[in-house]
Amino acid sequence: MNFRPSGAWDRLAAVLLVLAFALAGWKILQRAPASPFAVQSGSASTEALKLQPRVSLPSQQLSPDGRFRFDAQFVSSSPGQAVHAASLVELSDGRLRAVWFSGSREGARDVTIQTSVMDPVSLRWGAESTLFDRQQLQQGLWRYIKKLGNPVIARAPDGSLCIWMVNVSLGGWAGSSITWARSVDEGATWSAPHRLVTSPFLNISTLVKGAPVSFQDGQIGLPVYHEFITKFGEMVRINAQGQVVDKIRIPGSQTSLQPVVLVTGSETADVYMRSGTATALMASQTTDAGKTWSSTRASTWPNPDSALAGVVTQAGARWLALNPAPRNREVLALLQSGPGASFDSVTPWIVESSATPQARTSVQDYERLLTQELKARGASEDQARAYVASARRQLCGEQSCSQEFSYPYLLQSRDGYLHLVYTWHRTRIKHVRLDPLQPFQAAPAVTSRVATP
């Protein structure tokens, strides 16, 4: 073998070159053009919502400002664990499946992806079980994995369930890659994990948090973000086989992360992002089904460098769940706007709030508050102590603690209810179910308490 241009080797090289370019060119020509967003129809869903009986359950309560009612219960059930980043999907029989990560602390090697299923009639969450652990991923991916996090579960256009999660082999979260798996039996069993290759630099620093969107050709648009050296938001297009076919960067999104996409039409969508510099909720739009995005701009809502979630209901209303306070995660609220309207001047639906969101809570008060709610929702003395210890470990200093209601995820079920899951003091995952069509009281009434049956 010699690379001098002469003889039989030369002719063979020429043939190889022509063949390679011909095959690669053919593959490029086979590439399907980008398709419009798949949009759910509105009228049928409004009907469905009206048909469902509105059952008042013991867990129903008033919001902290007394303006609306919702049901709330805890999802996770492992005392003493650090839990975070829940997401939610509706199963074919109407039950909900939640996934989140849980371990001794965020980023620890014992972190696993946990799951639990909720019965829609009793609103009771079943016992949690482990969906993926580090060892499973290592064996499936044939590579060393140090830690995992941020699971996002969703239904693919072909009807199967997909889960995407972040995992790291080296360094911190900025060294993350995305792994995915598929289930064809509503999450009872899962395929071997696969890696999404989204970056040329050791395939690091692509993370996922937001819910995916669907395209009419069966592809999935997964909102992701990059954290290494600089931050920015992107949308990865994934084909039916789970492979990446394109990736579109959101212009001007440097310092923004965790995009959340709200599809408003077959060609139109808004994206909202967490501000990495804790300035404001960042926003961008597309009018060509995500082929291009407008330059990122700051909205009027502050963002304390915290994750958000969003959903467009079957009736076309847009909802966001976020922390609306500028400096901490002590208030969790929902924002609602009609089709085509802005979120800028809407009144927030406060789901959970610290009594003193501007000031930290003393350790004693913090322990008392948490213990009170945990016990009211059925935790034993020992369980409450373990939950509180986990929260203290993560959110308290020597003297005081910051309350945290963060990392929301929104979903509308087929019966029309809106479901919100979020991290409650980093020690439990909480689920809130509310009727999005209920009247929103103009003036505050009473403070939040778990309703007596």
Place this chain on the structure above:
Amino acid sequence: MALLCIDLVLCAGLLRVLSWRHGVTPWAKWATAIFFVLMWCPVGTAHLPLVAYVRGISSDLSISLAIIACMGMLQRLSGVRLVSDRERNSMNLAFTAGALLLYPFALGWGNWDSYRLGWGSDGMWGALFMLSLVCWGRGLRLLPMLIAIGLLAWAAGILESTNLWDYLIDPWLAGGAIFQCFKMAGKQLLARFTVARSGAVRSLP
């Protein structure tokens, strides 16, 4: 396939280190062969082969790097020089240019993402075609062959990635090419300096 590529590149590196001073001794050959096999031994609670732990850090390597590593090993084992300095220098220049085009933009410098071209763009296909033609016309064969094999591997989808860039270049190859370019430039500067200095000495009265 990805694990095999990593193992081959590691073996090529080991053989290079072992033959640094005394050439390729039988001991160096055996040590490399044993190392190749050892990398497949399962270790740890996950019973992963050693090479899978390396993969966690190195990520998948490009087809180009695997071929260059194999050629390097073959060259050492056979003692036959396979690649001329001209071929090697042009290859290093091309990979350096590719790295400068790819990594800064892909890692967030500005709003344009060069990595996106790798998911099947006419522009990238055309640029590679032109580069191959120019190299071929200048009598260079190594770079067009690396591009051809990279394209074939991409068309067949033999790696985890669906992006053509990942078949052609990786950060380890890019780092090596940039280092070789600096070394080449340093040598040329030193040669010029030496010539200029000797000329100045001769012209002294």
